[in-house]
Amino acid sequence: MSDAAPGPAHLAGPTPDTVLRDADRARGPVLAADGTPLKRSLNRALRAQKLRALGLIAPLLLFVVVTFIAPIADMLFRSVENEIVGQTLPRTVVALDETWDGQGAPDEEVYRALAADLMVASELKNHTRLGSRLNYETTGMSSLFRRSGRDVDDIGEVYADQFIDLDAAWEEPATWVALMADPGWDERQAAWHERRDAAEAERAAAETVEELRALAFTEREPRFRVSDMAQEELPRTARIYAQFAQVIQTENADSPTEEEPWNIVYQALYEDLSAARGRNYEGREGALLDAARDAVGSFETQPVKAFFLEEIDEEWGDPRVWGTISAFSSPYTAGYFLSSIDMQLTPQGIEPQPEDQQIYGLLFKRTMVMSMTIMFACIALGYPIAYLLSNLPVRTSNLLMILVLLPFWTSLLVRTSAWKVLLQQQGVINDTLVWLGLVADGNRLELINNQTGTIIAMTHILLPFMILPLYSVMKTIPPQYVRAARSLGATPWTAFRRVYFPQSVPGIGAGCILVFILAIGYYITPELVGGTTGTFVSNRIAYHISSSLNWGLAAALGSILLAFVLVLYYLYDRIVGIDNVSLG
Amino acid sequence: MRLNGFWMTGTAALALVAAGAGAQEDQAPESPVAGQPMVDALTIVSWGGAYQESQLKAYVEPYVEANPELEVTWDESSAEAVAGMRAQSEADNITWDLVDVTAADAMRLCDEGLAMEVDINEIAAPAPDGTEAEEDFGEDMLVSDCFIPQIAYSYTFGYRTDVEDWGGESPSEICDVFDLEAFPGRRSLEKRPHNNMEWALMCDGVPQDEIYETLETDEGQDRALAKLDTIKDETVWWTAGADTPQLLADGEVVMGSTYNGRLFSLIAEQDQPVEMMWDAQAYDLDGWVIPEGLDEATLNRVKDFLWFATDTQRLADQAKYISYGPARDSSAPLVGQHAELGIDMAPHMPTNPENAQNAYVQNFEWWADYRDDLDAKFQAWLAQ
Structure with missing residues (x-):
């Protein structure tokens, strides 16, 4: 046959294709029975079909997205998320960024911002949460924030006392509301108050759970509004008072009309007045304000910085504390990922962890090496079994198959505990060896609580995942091929190596992927039999999820593990080809 | 240290107890939420095993007997309580009503705002002699504002x-x-x-x-x-x-x-x-915390249960089933014998003076x- 066989286009006469094309050109598009072009009509029919197919898998798709992909994505997102610092200390972070040069303690301005932030945070009980977060990075932050939260409401007390000494009216919540509130708010608040009292009275008479729930008074107090006048004339005070009112209303479900303001509000008022602001204030309680303005000149003062260092904790003067806050102030951080490769983010940049705290590099390496070992052990043990199973008569092989599957159906914990009984020093295997005289009584083998234990137990547990794909692939290899090779003069070894083995490779590939991926994520078995040298990185992930609560670090470790699997999968695809993987 | 003083009353007092216990029983005043509407289901998180059994015997069963409409569900998740409560709070779906945790976990839960701060005198009944709960537990026990102590273990x-x-x-x-x-x-x-x-x-x-x-x-x-x-x-x-x-x-x-x-x-x-x-x-302590964010009807039930379960007699009863020291001073002299073995429990308590010498x-x-x-x-x- 000639290579240059001419295609239909080269033929002189008409072909079915050209005839159709010509007809098309002559008569326009082919039309369906209802007159629409056939192409469009076909597309529409196909689209409907596709939608129907999509509709059929939609429940499953939705289920997988909602219960699997979304939670995992959310969890992995935590590995970089770090909004808590900026959200809890918004003013401090800004002030620190603007004024601190990284040396020594920051200026008064920063401490003032910190006082306001901490006051709010301690009311919302966020400060201890932030302390726990920062304690992952710098030891001692947890108790520093806890202690500071206890004392922060004393900041500015000296001013509050002096204002109240001046005139007891300063102690009254009503004075402050009169001074600060937008007049319209007053009226709305009073109306709301009446409605609430009526509802409460009704609720107190509730007798059943349903009644109690139905009568819940959910209408919130009208949101506090600072008057324009106060905003203009007493800017510092207005800002912090508005914050106070908001916290009181939303968190404590209380009202600024009933709560004395925080001490730092008095301090802000002192600052406003001593900076000669508020002269043009025209509103309620103006006289009180004028009297205070005349008096503040002789007030005893107390810088916030001094209060922090002397009364709360001298650690607030430590640049290490400020460096940590500053380094972790952005809403996203590489800190967790750095921690998971034994590095740390410090104010000076990225540095390795102290040597005696480096652990993750070792664990990742160990996880990989041991998972590989387990995988190869599974091939070595599983291949002959699968071969035997696939070549025995069906009745016998079914019986043996049950033996393979039996441990598969037994609880993982039971199997692992059984290995404990077998492997421990006073266990069955050691006892037998001592009885046989193979091992001296004082020199029993250490088979558990180390790497050996993990490898033995996990090889056993993961063996079915190797045998099953191997078996189903081997089942499909026709015995004639090996027979043919033998009859053509191959030795049994050559026949196996050149004919049988290559056909079983897809099964090995599938088994390897299954076993390896399951192995690197295992944690119960290594936890129970691995002792100190046979544990995996997944054990640390479990620890950080359930004990240390450092979910960010757990997520970072998990992401790295996931990336490892994907890279290995990619490499496998490049080298072996994923099409060659077969589960049967 | 005050813990050492728990058992100073000694065996002599214990001998009296057998006679005295009956008279003292059920003298605690009614709980402050008694009569208010409350839910009929309670999910209690505990440790499982012998410890949970001791709670069941000492106060859950007696409480259910007195409130037959109540259905108690146990969740043996105390070991992961902090992670669990954080997850529930983030998902805004609180399914636990009362959680048994160690003192250290209670502190963390309180720190994270996941457990409710309580006034111990409103939650726990006064001792039979009228001593306020706060004093009866003592500050060694009340390590956190959210913590309602039950036992001291070691x-x-x-x-x-x-x-x-x-x-x-x-x-x-x-x-x-x-x-x-x-x-x-x-x-x-x-x-x-x-x-x-x-x-x-x-x-x-x-x-x-x-x-x-x-x-x-x-x-x-x-x-x-x-x-x-x-x-x-x-x-x-x-x-x-x-x-x-x-x-x-x-x-x-x-x-x-x-x-x-x-x-x-x-x-x-x-x-x-x-x-x-x-x-x-x-020494370590174990006790209850109430998750933050329960609705009022559930909270009423939890409070009503806690009032009963943390009173002097109930904590003393618990020591019949497990060798952990009751957290109340007033419970110590009421501790008797093991419920099945009939042996005196006092020498097996971590707070027994002889055991506590170097604690x-x-x-x-x-x-x-x-x-x-x-x-x-x-x-x-x-x-x-």
């Missing part, structure tokens, strides 16, 4: 009594754990730095009141790890409280640390050749600060 050592290599001697003090010459054989210690670091320093010559100060420094931490190094090769590290009893029973280890209640059940209930070594036992209390706040750092160090040391 981490302590048990050892096998049939070890031939020991030449008839038996370990009597904490440093014997580190003495491989006099007491050869394998030990089991918990796979976390808590207590192990303290014990190591104690046996390295640091006075008890300077331990945490010493542990704050790098040198102090290295010193503790160096001491642990001397027995590292002979140590099995446990993660579950049941590990040490099992290892002791199997003869895998000759001595090991665990919760004193587990050892009690190994010795008294299972009759194994094991004895307690109380020296340098580390110490874990510094929870200190650990809250140093846990992350020391744990990284400890795990790296273990992995070497």
Whole structure:
């Protein structure tokens, strides 16, 4: 046959294709029975079909997205998320960024911002949460924030006392509301108050759970509004008072009309007045304000910085504390990922962890090496079994198959505990060896609580995942091929190596992927039999999820593990080809 | 230390109790929420095992008997309580109503705003003699504003009594754990730095009141790890409280640390050749926290239950089933005999004066600060 066989286009006469094309050109598009072009009509029919197919898998798709992909994505997102610092200390972070040069303690301005932030945070009980977060990075932050939260409401007390000494009216919540509130708010608040009292009275008479729930008074107090006048004339005070009112209303479900303001509000008022602001204030309680303005000149003062260092904790003067806050102030951080490769983010940049705290590099390496070992052990043990199973008569092989599957159906914990009984020093295997005289009584083998234990137990547990794909692939290899090779003069070894083995490779590939991926994520078995040298990185992930609560670090470790699997999968695809993987 | 005073009343008082208990029973005033609408279902989170059983017998069953409409669901998740409550709070779906946790976990839950702050006098009934709950528990017990204490337990050592290599001697003090010459054989210690670091320093010559100060420094931490190094090769590290009893029973280890209640059940209930070594036992506390964000009807039920379950008699009853010391001063003289074995429980309590001679209390706040750092160090040391 000639290579240059001419295609239909080269033929002189008409072909079915050209005839159709010509007809098309002559008569326009082919039309369906209802007159629409056939192409469009076909597309529409196909689209409907596709939608129907999509509709059929939609429940499953939705289920997988909602219960699997979304939670995992959310969890992995935590590995970089770090909004808590900026959200809890918004003013401090800004002030620190603007004024601190990284040396020594920051200026008064920063401490003032910190006082306001901490006051709010301690009311919302966020400060201890932030302390726990920062304690992952710098030891001692947890108790520093806890202690500071206890004392922060004393900041500015000296001013509050002096204002109240001046005139007891300063102690009254009503004075402050009169001074600060937008007049319209007053009226709305009073109306709301009446409605609430009526509802409460009704609720107190509730007798059943349903009644109690139905009568819940959910209408919130009208949101506090600072008057324009106060905003203009007493800017510092207005800002912090508005914050106070908001916290009181939303968190404590209380009202600024009933709560004395925080001490730092008095301090802000002192600052406003001593900076000669508020002269043009025209509103309620103006006289009180004028009297205070005349008096503040002789007030005893107390810088916030001094209060922090002397009364709360001298650690607030430590640049290490400020460096940590500053380094972790952005809403996203590489800190967790750095921690998971034994590095740390410090104010000076990225540095390795102290040597005696480096652990993750070792664990990742160990996880990989041991998972590989387990995988190869599974091939070595599983291949002959699968071969035997696939070549025995069906009745016998079914019986043996049950033996393979039996441990598969037994609880993982039971199997692992059984290995404990077998492997421990006073266990069955050691006892037998001592009885046989193979091992001296004082020199029993250490088979558990180390790497050996993990490898033995996990090889056993993961063996079915190797045998099953191997078996189903081997089942499909026709015995004639090996027979043919033998009859053509191959030795049994050559026949196996050149004919049988290559056909079983897809099964090995599938088994390897299954076993390896399951192995690197295992944690119960290594936890129970691995002792100190046979544990995996997944054990640390479990620890950080359930004990240390450092979910960010757990997520970072998990992401790295996931990336490892994907890279290995990619490499496998490049080298072996994923099409060659077969589960049967 | 006040904990030591728990049992000062001694056996003489106990003898009186048998007669007195009946008269004292059910004298606690009605709970402050009695009569208010409350839900008929309660999900209680606890530890499972013998401890949960003691709670069931001592106060859940009696409470349900008095309130037959109530359905109690148990969730044995206390070991993961902090993670669980954080997850529930983030998902805004609180499914637990009452959670049993250790003192350290209660502090963290309170720190994170996941547990509700309570006024102990509104939650727990006064003692039969009228003493306010706050005073009856005492500040040693009330370690956190969210914590409603139930029992004091301890981490302590048990050892096998049939070890031939020991030449008839038996370990009597904490440093014997580190003495491989006099007491050869394998030990089991918990796979976390808590207590192990303290014990190591104690046996390295640091006075008890300077331990945490010493542990704050790098040198102090290295010193503790160096001491642990001397027995590292002979140590099995446990993660579950049941590990040490099992290892002791199997003869895998000759001595090991665990919760004193587990050892009690190994010795008294299972009759194994094991004895307690109380020296340098580390006290810890266990109690209730209420998740933040319960609705009022649920909260009423929780409060009503707690009022009953934490009263003087109920806490004393619990000690009939497990060898943990009741958290109230007023419960101590009411503790009687084991419900099935009929033995006096007092000598088996961690707070018994004889057992408490050299005891110490874990510094929870200190650990809250140093846990992350020391744990990284400890795990790296273990992995070497």
